Amino acid sequence: MADLSTTFVTFPAGGTIGTATVLAVRPLPEGAGAGVVVDTTPFHPLDHSWPDQPGDTGVLLAAGGEHPVTDCVTGGVGPDGEFAIGTDIPVRRGDETWQWLAVHVVPDGAALEPGTRIELRVDEPRRAALSASHTGCHLMALALNEALADRWRKEARTDGLGHPDFDSLAMDTSRIGLDASTDRYRLGKSLRKKGFDPEGLREALPELADKINARLAGWLAQDATVRIDTPGPELTARRQWVCELPEKTVEISCGGTHLHRLGELASLTAELTLSEDGSELVVVTTPKRA
Numbered sequence: 001m002a003d004l005s006t007t008f009v010t011f012p013a014g015g016t017i018g019t020a021t022v023l024a025v026r027p028l029p030e031g032a033g034a035g036v037v038v039d040t041t042p043f044h045p046l047d048h049s050w051p052d053q054p055g056d057t058g059v060l061l062a063a064g065g066e067h068p069v070t071d072c073v074t075g076g077v078g079p080d081g082e083f084a085i086g087t088d089i090p091v092r093r094g095d096e097t098w099q100w101l102a103v104h105v106v107p108d109g110a111a112l113e114p115g116t117r118i119e120l121r122v123d124e125p126r127r128a129a130l131s132a133s134h135t136g137c138h139l140m141a142l143a144l145n146e147a148l149a150d151r152w153r154k155e156a157r158t159d160g161l162g163h164p165d166f167d168s169l170a171m172d173t174s175r176i177g178l179d180a181s182t183d184r185y186r187l188g189k190s191l192r193k194k195g196f197d198p199e200g201l202r203e204a205l206p207e208l209a210d211k212i213n214a215r216l217a218g219w220l221a222q223d224a225t226v227r228i229d230t231p232g233p234e235l236t237a238r239r240q241w242v243c244e245l246p247e248k249t250v251e252i253s254c255g256g257t258h259l260h261r262l263g264e265l266a267s268l269t270a271e272l273t274l275s276e277d278g279s280e281l282v283v284v285t286t287p288k289r290a
Contacts, residue, residue, distance in 0.1 A: 005099055005100070005234075006099065006100040006101070006234040006235045006236045007037070007038070007039070007040070007041060007100065007101050007102040007234075007235045008039060008040040008041075008233040008234060008235070009040070009041055009042070009043075009044070009102060009233060009234075009235050010040065010041070010042045010233070011041075011042050011043065011044040011056070011122075011257050012228040012230045012239055012257075013228065014257070014260065015042035015122075016042050016058075016121065016122040016124050016127055017042060017119070017120065017121050017122070018040060018041060018042045018119070018120045019117065019118065019119050019120070020038035020039050020040045020041060020117070020118060020120060021038060021039050021115065021116070021117055021118075022036060022037070022038055022112050022113065022114050022115065022116040022117075022118060023037045023038060023039055023114055024036075024037040024114055025037070025109040025110075025112050025113070025114070026075075026083055026103070028085065028105065029088075032105065033070070033105055033106055033107045033108065033109070034105075034106050034107075034108060034109030034110075034112075035073075035075060035085060035103040035104065035105060035106075035109075036060060036067075036103070036104040036105075036106055036109050036112055037075070037101050037102070037103055037104075038102075038104070038118065038120070040233070041072075041102050041104070041120055042056075042120055042122050043055070043056040043058065043069065043072040043102055043104060043120060043122055044056045044072065044102075044122075044127075044256065044257050045072040045073050045074045045075075045102040045103065045235070046071070046072065046073050046074060046086070047074055047093065047255055048073070048074045048085075048086045048087055048089050048093065049092050049093050050255070052134075052137075052174045052175060052176050052256065053130055053134055053176040053255075053256040053257065054071075054130065054176065055071045055072035055073055055105075056069070056072050056122045056123065056126070056127055057069055057070060057071065057072070057122075057123045057126060058120065058121050058122040058123045059120075059121050060104060060106065060112065060118050060119070060120055060121075061118060061119040061120075061121065062111065062112060062116055062117075062118045062119075063116075064111035064112075065111065067106045067107075067108070067109065067111075067112065068106065068107065069104045069105060069106055069120075070105050070106070070107065071105040072102055072103065072104050072105065073085050073086050073102075073103050073105065074086065074089070074093060074100070074101070074102065074103070074235075075089070075100075075101040075102070075103035076089045076091075076093075076095075076098045076099060076100055076101060077098060077099040077101070078090075078091075078097070078098055079097045079098070085103055093236060094236045100234075100235050100236045101235070102235055104120075126178065127257060128289070129178040129179070129289075130176055130177075130178060130256075130257060131256075131257045131258050131259050132259055132264070132265060132287040132289055133176045133177055133178065133179070133180060133181045133285070133287055134176045134181065134254075134256045134257060134258055135226060135241075135243075135258045135259045135262070135265075135287070136180075136181060136216075136265070136268045136285045136286070136287040137174060137176060137181035137183065137285055138241055138243070138252050138254070138258075139216055139219060139243070139262075139268060139285075140181070140183070140212065140216065140268070140270045140283060140285040141159070141167035141183070141252075142159060142160070142161055142163075142167075142245075142250065143211075143212040143213075143215040143216055143219075143270070144166060144167055144208075144212055144270070144283060145159050145161070145163040145164060145165055145166050145167055146161065146163045146211075146215060147208045147211045147212050147215075148164070148166045148196075148208070149163045149164055151196055151197045151198070151201075152164045152195045152196055152197070153195045153196075153197055154194065154195025155195070156169060156194060156195055156196075157169065159250070159252075160248065160249075160250035160251055160252065161245070161247055161248060161250060164195075164196075166185070166196065167183070167185075169191065169194060169196075170185035170186055170187065170191050170196070170281070171183070171184075171185060171186075172184040172185060172186045172280070176256065179286065180284050180285060180286040180287070181284070181285045182282065182283070182284050182285075183282070183283045183285070184280055184281070184282050185280065185281040185282075185283070186279065186280060187201075187278060187279055187280065187281055188279055198278065201274060201278070201281070202274050202278065205272045205273070205274060208272060209270060209271065209272050212270045212272075213268075213269050213270060216268045216269070216270065217267070217268070219245060219246075219262055220262050220263070220265050220266075220267070220268055222245070222246050222262065223261055223262055223263030224243055224244045224245050224246070224261070224262045225243070225244050225260065225261055226241070226242070226243050226244075226258050226259050226260055226261060226262065227242050227258075227260070228240065228241060228242070228254070228257075228258060229242050229251070238253065239253070239254060239255055240252065240253060240254065241253075241254040241256075241258060243262070263290065264289060264290055265287050265288065265289060265290060266288045266289060266290040267287070267288040268285065268286070268287050268288070269285070269286050270283050270284070270285045270286075271283070271284045271285075271286070
């Protein structure tokens, strides 16, 4: 592996096309093909520690032909030279003793030798769909926090708009899909101890959904700008989603991809369901692009 502490990435600014030099081609476990590592990429890899947004797909173009990229994952090389991808990585992303890499999964990387110059092209329609869902997910979280604000009986950590941050405090899993995002929240003893009161939540769900969807519609109508702030091009850089909402400019830590303006969405709707035993709230947020 070349001396590379981290892959440089251009997806935070919306990059979908780029050129790069192949640094390494590694066989992947269980016959999954080959993992191609380059110096700079527009591909967004699945984060092994918080796998909310799937990796990009697309193609790598070299003199020898076209190589389909079926996935892009986070990889790493440890201090003793061990190579690992995804959940096989034993440390959190950013550990300074590891090299951090975007690994492009291709069926056959035999023709992509180190030193080869290639062109990288992300599947743009798929990226756009994931970006819409991810932006919608963050907006829903802010609207959900506001709608649930009067259910807190103790002081709690607040979000960028000053409301108790239910989304962060109760979050179990978040998954970004092509058509919607799905967020699952735990409503157990731990959350109650922090001050959240779930009494009567099931009966209140229709009213809560109406409040959330009205807030989302209002934000879309304002066509606020969206961007990703990053201190540098490194894959390991700590990036922030920034949205200039009418009330206030809000920042949320995020490593994914996003829209550039809220006006790119024609609508955004959230559907709330509560598990039978009341221990889990599930919110599915569906964007419709303009």
